[in-house]
Amino acid sequence: MGQQPAARAAVMNDVARLAGVSHQTVSRVLNNHPSVRQETRERVMRAVHQLNYRPNALARGLAGRRSRVIGVVSFDTILYGPAATLLGIERAARAAGYGISIVTLEQLDRAGMRSAIDALTEQSVAGVVVIAPMMTAAVAVHGLPTGVPAVVVESSGGARELPSISVDQVAGARLAVEHLLSLGHETVWHIAGPRDWLEARDRVDGWRLALEQAGRSVPPVLVGDWSPRAGYEIGQSLVDRPDVTAVFCANDHQALGLLRALHQRGVRVPEDVSVVGFDDIPEAEYLSPPLTTVRQDFDEVGRRCVAALLELFDADGPAGRFPHPQVEPQLVVRASSGGRKG
Amino acid sequence: MGQQPAARAAVMNDVARLAGVSHQTVSRVLNNHPSVRQETRERVMRAVHQLNYRPNALARGLAGRRSRVIGVVSFDTILYGPAATLLGIERAARAAGYGISIVTLEQLDRAGMRSAIDALTEQSVAGVVVIAPMMTAAVAVHGLPTGVPAVVVESSGGARELPSISVDQVAGARLAVEHLLSLGHETVWHIAGPRDWLEARDRVDGWRLALEQAGRSVPPVLVGDWSPRAGYEIGQSLVDRPDVTAVFCANDHQALGLLRALHQRGVRVPEDVSVVGFDDIPEAEYLSPPLTTVRQDFDEVGRRCVAALLELFDADGPAGRFPHPQVEPQLVVRASSGGRKG
DNA sequence: GGCGGGGGTGTGAGCGTTAACAAGCCCGAA
DNA sequence: TTCGGGCTTGTTAACGCTCACACCCCCGCC
Numbered sequence A, B: 001m002g003q004q005p006a007a008r009a010a011v012m013n014d015v016a017r018l019a020g021v022s023h024q025t026v027s028r029v030l031n032n033h034p035s036v037r038q039e040t041r042e043r044v045m046r047a048v049h050q051l052n053y054r055p056n057a058l059a060r061g062l063a064g065r066r067s068r069v070i071g072v073v074s075f076d077t078i079l080y081g082p083a084a085t086l087l088g089i090e091r092a093a094r095a096a097g098y099g100i101s102i103v104t105l106e107q108l109d110r111a112g113m114r115s116a117i118d119a120l121t122e123q124s125v126a127g128v129v130v131i132a133p134m135m136t137a138a139v140a141v142h143g144l145p146t147g148v149p150a151v152v153v154e155s156s157g158g159a160r161e162l163p164s165i166s167v168d169q170v171a172g173a174r175l176a177v178e179h180l181l182s183l184g185h186e187t188v189w190h191i192a193g194p195r196d197w198l199e200a201r202d203r204v205d206g207w208r209l210a211l212e213q214a215g216r217s218v219p220p221v222l223v224g225d226w227s228p229r230a231g232y233e234i235g236q237s238l239v240d241r242p243d244v245t246a247v248f249c250a251n252d253h254q255a256l257g258l259l260r261a262l263h264q265r266g267v268r269v270p271e272d273v274s275v276v277g278f279d280d281i282p283e284a285e286y287l288s289p290p291l292t293t294v295r296q297d298f299d300e301v302g303r304r305c306v307a308a309l310l311e312l313f314d315a316d317g318p319a320g321r322f323p324h325p326q327v328e329p330q331l332v333v334r335a336s337s338g339g340r341k342g
Numbered sequence C: 001g002g003c004g005g006g007g008g009t010g011t012g013a014g015c016g017t018t019a020a021c022a023a024g025c026c027c028g029a030a
Numbered sequence D: 001t002t003c004g005g006g007c008t009t010g011t012t013a014a015c016g017c018t019c020a021c022a023c024c025c026c027c028g029c030c
Helices: A012-019 A023-030 A038-051 A057-063 A080-095 A110-122 A135-141 A169-182 A198-213 A228-238 A252-264 A282-286 A298-315 B012-019 B023-030 B038-051 B057-063 B080-095 B110-122 B135-141 B169-182 B198-213 B228-238 B252-264 B282-286 B298-315
Strands: A069-074 A099-104 A127-131 A150-153 A189-192 A246-249 A274-276 A293-295 A330-332 B069-074 B099-104 B127-131 B150-153 B189-192 B246-249 B274-276 B293-295 B330-332
Touching: A012 A023, A012 A038, A023 A038, A057 B057, A069 A080, A069 A110, A080 A099, A080 A127, A080 A298, A080 B099, A099 A110, A099 B080, A110 A127, A110 A135, A127 A298, A135 A150, A150 A298, A169 A198, A169 A246, A169 A274, A169 A293, A169 A330, A189 A198, A189 A228, A189 A252, A228 A252, A228 B282, A246 A252, A252 A274, A252 B282, A282 B228, A282 B252, B012 B023, B012 B038, B023 B038, B069 B080, B069 B110, B080 B099, B080 B127, B080 B298, B099 B110, B110 B127, B110 B135, B127 B298, B135 B150, B150 B298, B169 B198, B169 B246, B169 B274, B169 B293, B169 B330, B189 B198, B189 B228, B189 B252, B228 B252, B246 B252, B252 B274, B252 B282
Parallel strands: A069 A099, A069 A127, A127 A150, A189 A246, A246 A274, B069 B099, B069 B127, B127 B150, B189 B246, B246 B274
Antiparallel strands: A099 B099, A293 A330, B293 B330
16 A cells, blocks of 8 residues: 655545535544434545544544543552553553553652652543552542542552542452361461552451451461562561461462472472462462462453543543442462361 | 632643743743743743643644654563563653553454554654564554654564664573573473564574574474463473473463473472573562573663654654664573583 | 844744534424 | 424634744844
């Protein structure tokens, strides 16, 4: 197909001229306005195709109120959870005809959040999804500029005034703990995520609740930073304690580090110690041993985020039906968890 | 801070009025035009801050030639490589004052690529980075609409007419193979990535070259799909062959699956079989055993992409200094590789 | 003393689209 | 016949900004 070297791309007026109508009629056709005669509509569409016309999103956004772009504020897109959530949102947005602009925060302070949202606001995004499930994020999100619809991906307990989508972390943690208890373990230790991550807190809560409800002793919380290194180092300190027979890790990467520490010291999994993770990262199934874990449906999270945002666009008011129901996590039992030793 | 409920955000004219100048002077100040008196500049800036004025990127893009957004076409952002590259680009872009719009392809055919780039073009992005190091991608990219500066992240051998940034995959593979040979292995097997991935092909080439150059026999290529599952399954077929003492995997995830297969069958790493991966994913250091691998500097790749794009903006012509030098990968030796058995 | 020239600033015209309103047409009802 | 009203289309005005140009003032020069 001959590409025309420097020929300016067709604009709406070119289409209008070719179709013998006014530009406004072209606009109406493109926006599916009802009152256009069928024959006119076809004539316009023919011209559109002939000129390979593409409406200019910038002009569209400027003239109308609403752009077709959703902004996403994320934190660490190398982490599996955020990356998967981002992908889920992207898919859902594209399905709804929206594009995605992203800002990845380097530091999660109020100023960073502010400038991220400012950057997106400048681009006149139709709405914003914040994937930053930390306390600081929740606080920072509070100061959003007026009028930008926003949805937060986080656990319960964060920003009250914004709709939030979340996986039920407490329930997920309970699934893990109850699974381990049902295998006969006296109690379950927990390697948590960073204190200021809401998800980490909720998983701690779920873990504690499940233990208390079963009348078991609650070991001290061991705090990591989501990294395999943290799991490894905490694992090293845990490995000498004979009373540790089951460990629930707040994410799979920490579980991976823990497995490494256990393996290094000759502790067998699951014969000596059972391990359960959280996330179900793609490699979880192929660790040694394959990791029992709690799966989160990030695609579903993405879909609900976009749905909530679209709802907000229509509602126009700050209202909407909050809170949204939580996404239910799912226990995936593999070889890393087994019956109590002895 | 009192948020004004429905007060329309300040526009350039509001600032101009408050500062007692024309809107054009405000524009000049904001764009660092030289011919503005210092005192005027300060007066304008004061008004800007007082009104918390944010220039509207849409209007800016419409009026001027150039938007401040870079489009990124990616493929599977759950994979470590693409995710890390995306993050690298995002960082570099933000440092240069650009935002990022992403499109993640579900299917990597020509039509998908086309519509992805169309979607970005509609948003009037200033330029496009394509992270889709597959043959099909390279082919599809060829049909880019005129006038959109584009950079491709890929191995050598892809699209000729577009600037491309890449890590030297051939060199990386050689590093891995030469390392294994230097440990005394007779030859090195290779679990490759999918055939239509350029990176996979280049790693195969580097592996083959290194073996041939050392006068060793070249085992058949084993083709995987990047997943731990592929590494696991191929590993199962490999585990019975006594002549396999060293395996170079085209990425860490496949290596992870391979480790699983070996471990499951009681094959010791590195005593019986040495394994080397590619990527240096965060968990590589904490596998059992810690994985020797080839590290790619994705941040550097991102920086160079953005730099190349900015260069293209200025050059305006299709020229520029091609080809760009490749990013050098780096061997990271850990415990999964050791001396030849026996 | 008049005139060229360059900083500093204002004016007007777009950029490509949608919104709001007006206008023409054809219909049926009074 | 005449008038109101739905359907279809056109006209004009934003949207918020940059670009091109005109303008003014003050300087130094012939």
